[in-house]
Amino acid sequence: MGNAAYPDIAFESAARVADRTVAATRVASIPWYIWCLAAAVTFDALGGYWDISWHISIGRDTFWTPAHMAVYLAGTLAGIASGYTILATTYSASDEARESSVSVWGFRGPLGCFIAAWGGIAMLTSAPFDNWWHAAYGLDVKIVSLPHSILAFGEGMITLGAMLLVCAHLNRASGAYRDKLDRLLLYIGGIEVFGAALFILESTPMEFMHSSSFYLAVAKAFPIVLLSISLVSSSRWPATTMAAIYTALFLAALWIFPLFPAAPKLGPVYQNVTGMVPLWFPVLLIVPAFALDLLRQRMGARWGGWQSAINAGVVFMAAFIAAQWPFANFLLSPAARNRIFGTIYFGYSDPANLLYDPYTFARLDPTRAALVQGLLMAVFVSIIFCSIGIALGNWMRKVQR
Amino acid sequence: MTARNALRIALVVLFTAIPLAAPTAALAHVGSADVFYEGDAGPYHLIVTVVVPQVIPGVAEVQVRSQSNDVKSISTSVTRLSGPGSNLTPVPDLALRSPIDPHLFTSSLWLMEYGSMRVRLAVSGARGGAEMSVPVPSFARQMLPMPRWLGALLLALVTGLALGAISIIGAAARDSKLPKGSPVTAEARRSGRRAMLVAAVIVSMVYYFAFVWWGADDAQFARITRLFKPPKLALMLDGANHLAIRAADSNEPVIREKVMPQLIPDHGHLMHLFMVRAPGLDRMWHLHPEAIDKEGAFAENLPSIEAGHYQVFADVVDKSGFPWTLVGAIDLPQISGAPLSGDDSSGRAEALAANSSGPIAKVSESGIATDVLADGTRVLWRHEPLRAKIPMLLQFIVQDKNGEPARDLEPYMGMAAHAEIVASDLSVFAHIHPSGSVPMAALMMASADAAKAPGAIGAMKMPAGMAMREMAPASVAIAPNISMPYGFPKPGLYRIFFQFKRGGRIETAVFDARVN
Numbered sequence: 073m074g075n076a077a078y079p080d081i082a083f084e085s086a087a088r089v090a091d092r093t094v095a096a097t098r099v100a101s102i103p104w105y106i107w108c109l110a111a112a113v114t115f116d117a118l119g120g121y122w123d124i125s126w127h128i129s130i131g132r133d134t135f136w137t138p139a140h141m142a143v144y145l146a147g148t149l150a151g152i153a154s155g156y157t158i159l160a161t162t163y164s165a166s167d168e169a170r171e172s173s174v175s176v177w178g179f180r181g182p183l184g185c186f187i188a189a190w191g192g193i194a195m196l197t198s199a200p201f202d203n204w205w206h207a208a209y210g211l212d213v214k215i216v217s218l219p220h221s222i223l224a225f226g227e228g229m230i231t232l233g234a235m236l237l238v239c240a241h242l243n244r245a246s247g248a249y250r251d252k253l254d255r256l257l258l259y260i261g262g263i264e265v266f267g268a269a270l271f272i273l274e275s276t277p278m279e280f281m282h283s284s285s286f287y288l289a290v291a292k293a294f295p296i297v298l299l300s301i302s303l304v305s306s307s308r309w310p311a312t313t314m315a316a317i318y319t320a321l322f323l324a325a326l327w328i329f330p331l332f333p334a335a336p337k338l339g340p341v342y343q344n345v346t347g348m349v350p351l352w353f354p355v356l357l358i359v360p361a362f363a364l365d366l367l368r369q370r371m372g373a374r375w376g377g378w379q380s381a382i383n384a385g386v387v388f389m390a391a392f393i394a395a396q397w398p399f400a401n402f403l404l405s406p407a408a409r410n411r412i413f414g415t416i417y418f419g420y421s422d423p424a425n426l427l428y429d430p431y432t433f434a435r436l437d438p439t440r441a442a443l444v445q446g447l448l449m450a451v452f453v454s455i456i457f458c459s460i461g462i463a464l465g466n467w468m469r470k471v472q473r
Numbered sequence: 474m475t476a477r478n479a480l481r482i483a484l485v486v487l488f489t490a491i492p493l494a495a496p497t498a499a500l501a502h503v504g505s506a507d508v509f510y511e512g513d514a515g516p517y518h519l520i521v522t523v524v525v526p527q528v529i530p531g532v533a534e535v536q537v538r539s540q541s542n543d544v545k546s547i548s549t550s551v552t553r554l555s556g557p558g559s560n561l562t563p564v565p566d567l568a569l570r571s572p573i574d575p576h577l578f579t580s581s582l583w584l585m586e587y588g589s590m591r592v593r594l595a596v597s598g599a600r601g602g603a604e605m606s607v608p609v610p611s612f613a614r615q616m617l618p619m620p621r622w623l624g625a626l627l628l629a630l631v632t633g634l635a636l637g638a639i640s641i642i643g644a645a646a647r648d649s650k651l652p653k654g655s656p657v658t659a660e661a662r663r664s665g666r667r668a669m670l671v672a673a674v675i676v677s678m679v680y681y682f683a684f685v686w687w688g689a690d691d692a693q694f695a696r697i698t699r700l701f702k703p704p705k706l707a708l709m710l711d712g713a714n715h716l717a718i719r720a721a722d723s724n725e726p727v728i729r730e731k732v733m734p735q736l737i738p739d740h741g742h743l744m745h746l747f748m749v750r751a752p753g754l755d756r757m758w759h760l761h762p763e764a765i766d767k768e769g770a771f772a773e774n775l776p777s778i779e780a781g782h783y784q785v786f787a788d789v790v791d792k793s794g795f796p797w798t799l800v801g802a803i804d805l806p807q808i809s810g811a812p813l814s815g816d817d818s819s820g821r822a823e824a825l826a827a828n829s830s831g832p833i834a835k836v837s838e839s840g841i842a843t844d845v846l847a848d849g850t851r852v853l854w855r856h857e858p859l860r861a862k863i864p865m866l867l868q869f870i871v872q873d874k875n876g877e878p879a880r881d882l883e884p885y886m887g888m889a890a891h892a893e894i895v896a897s898d899l900s901v902f903a904h905i906h907p908s909g910s911v912p913m914a915a916l917m918m919a920s921a922d923a924a925k926a927p928g929a930i931g932a933m934k935m936p937a938g939m940a941m942r943e944m945a946p947a948s949v950a951i952a953p954n955i956s957m958p959y960g961f962p963k964p965g966l967y968r969i970f971f972q973f974k975r976g977g978r979i980e981t982a983v984f985d986a987r988v989n
Contacts, residue, residue, distance in 0.1 A: 174648035197630040208617040338583045339551030340558030426557035
């Protein structure tokens with residue numbers, strides 16, 4: 073299997089590349105297992121959103137909720153597609169596939185498949201651990217627990233596997249086929265941004281938007297994927313595109329989810345929930361993403377070096393604070409309390425308006441000095457994560473297998 | 474603990490008496506967490522058992538036994554007992570009717586939060602619809618250990634994941650950048666080995682961090698369960714018979730600052746103090762100390778009490794309706810005090826030989842046990858063989874000295890009778906009534922809120938055996954057959970102090986029970 077589904081694209085000679093490109097533009101299509109992984113990434117992210125909404129609208133439910141099924145389908149799809157590809161490559165009679173594979177424990181296959189399969193096993197590992205965790209501690213009230221983190225890490229590895237698979241093909245491709253792969257890479261990146269936004273959900277409610285912890289969470293969550301893919305993609309606006317995908321999906325969910333009726337099955341109930349409760353308005357990631365793209369264009373050939381990390385880290389966080397800080401004032405104002413901006417929705421177990429005022433900023437930084445210090449820390453962390461993103465991107469653009 | 478949850482919990486702690494997480498919550502009774510209740514939902518007489526989960530959130534098992542044949546269906550839901558979260562109800566869970574016993578309905582309910590909850594039962598039957606509310610204290614009790622097989626499985630999986638991660642990173646460094654078909658160079662191999670070494674270090678660090686994180690969560694939960702152990706009492710005898718009572722300083726501050734200053738009366742008293750001489754449980758005092766300040770300090774002028782080591786249990790109910798039992802011990806000299814008065818009472822019996830393995834006099838395993846009191850009053854306890862963790866009715870019959878049913882029973886603190894159940898090793902203490910193990914104060918809150926709820930029917934009906942003292946007690950006739958729903962939490966030897974009022978005198982009969 074492997075690359076046999078489309079014609080070989082060589083690297084050694086420009087002439088051969090040109091020949092092959094002609095062939096590629098005629099018949100090349102993205103291999104089925106890449107589509108499977110892209111679908112897995114999509115199911116996983118949308119299932120994750122749906123599951124969180126389910127938990128805050130209806131509550132803990134059976135194992136067999138559609139949201140759970142979407143997540144498990146994602147793991148299964150990624151595991152089967154990757155596993156099959158590895159086995160098929162390992163035992164293929166053709167050298168074609170094996171020549172563009174890596175070797176792990178005697179098995180051969182594309183690197184992305186190994187990473188995605190690893191992610192699938194990590195997801196599987198988290199399941200019995202998470203089950204025991206809830207039985208032992210009952211601490212189901214938080215997203216960021218150890219078993220959930222293993223699950224999320226597994227999900228992240230499936231996404232990384234999908235991205236690397238695309239990168240390996242993209243780095244060997246040219247012309248229309250490369251453009252197609254580039255668009256798929258940006259799509260997967262956008263979904264990863266969406267997933268990262270879900271993982272930091274608990275640290276990013278609107279009342280935290282004037283606290284440093286909010287910006288620290290954003291600094292950790294987004295720069296890696298935005299920067300790494302920006303280095304691989306030949307799009308002029310890769311970061312903006314990925315941020316736009318996240319923004320569009322979050323907005324669509326914000327506007328569509330409440331149209332579906334729902335009622336809490338668990339008590340105590342603090343809010344009169346009658347429809348699926350959506351998650352909140354997307355953060356204005358599109359602004360720093362746009363700034364990153366501009367920076368990249370301005371830096372030209374210097375983009376990808378160590379200076380890029382410092383510039384990108386500072387620009388990302390400065391642009392984000394400049395956009396989100398004043399926007400937060402609007403979100404907490406009565407003008408945002410509508411279906412468009414969605415600050416009217418609360419989970420059934422949230423005692424908002426009963427025990428606390430959700431339209432007031434939580435002062436998580438005790439002093440102004442602590443706030444400034446925290447924001448400077450967010451800039452520093454942003455630089456660190458931008459460096460990681462750039463290092464990852466520099467490697468991803470060289471991945472061939 | 475995420476910031477959002479921390480904020481939410483802090484807010485709830487601020488506005489309610491019962492903290493929802495790290496701070497604390499208490500144990501209603503001692504070693505006897507399940508809730509037993511007997512009462513009426515409109516025309517239907519029901520006996521309800523709520524087996525509370527070990528951890529919160531966790532699933533509570535609700536068993537409802539109908540005393541009549543005309544109940545068609547029962548559905549259950551959870552709300553808070555009072556305040557925010559008490560008015561809106563989730564989609565009710567339809568209880569399953571037992572195929573063997575049509576009177577028995579069972580339902581599983583998630584308890585999602587700590588604190589004072591209420592299980593609402595909606596009953597439908599031939600005589601129409603009705604509702605009933607049962608207060609349920611929701612708290613974590615103990616951590617569950619990890620089964621060995623699961624530990625082994627997880628160890629194998631995480632070891633495999635670690636080795637897999639190191640190998641994949643090695644392959645990434647060695648092979649991934651090579652053009653298609655190129656052989657692996659020596660440099661690539663070196664690069665792969667270096668990457669595996671670095672990966673091994675990083676994976677070790679990640680695993681170390683994961684275990685530190687796990688340890689921190691484990692410690693946090695251990696702290697919560699530890700805090701759910703009964704709070705400690707500080708007891709001091711000053712003067713000849715003046716006993717000073719307060720929550721010990723070693724308790725969480727929330728006990729002294731939030732709970733004790735905001736108690737509500739239960740059966741007309743802020744505190745019910747039970748002193749049991751140990752070992753042997755041969756003397757029991759049921760007293761009602763008075764609050765002496767607004768910080769939760771109490772005092773009692775003790776009656777004449779024989780010297781000995783006394784285990785002390787103090788039952789209180791906080792303003793959210795959550796019952797707490799504070800526990801302490803004190804060595805008392807011979808006390809000369811005033812005669813018992815008001816609702817204070819005492820019981821006495823031969824010492825219970827806790828360690829005896831052979832048959833013990835008065836220990837009842839089945840059938841009918843009888844205690845004859847000083848004035849000739851006979852109290853009979855009729856029961857089936859006693860088994861742990863089985864909800865049952867403890868059925869008592871009070872007879873006069875001629876063996877005729879006593880017709881002159883009066884309410885004792887608003888109830889037909891009280892019973893204190895103490896395990897011989899003092900690991901269990903429960904204070905129950907004909908309505909069960911729930912405090913009257915919480916029941917009244919549940920009933921009041923239920924009555925306010927739209928569509929509530931019959932919610933204000935008096936719980937079983939309840940006769941409020943405010944309602945002309947002398948005129949309330951108490952039947953001589955008195956039953957109390959209860960389930961012994963574990964096998965062992967128990968002593969039951971059964972207290973009632975007859976002819977103006979408070980009497981205490983004593984029974985012993987071996988529970989298998």
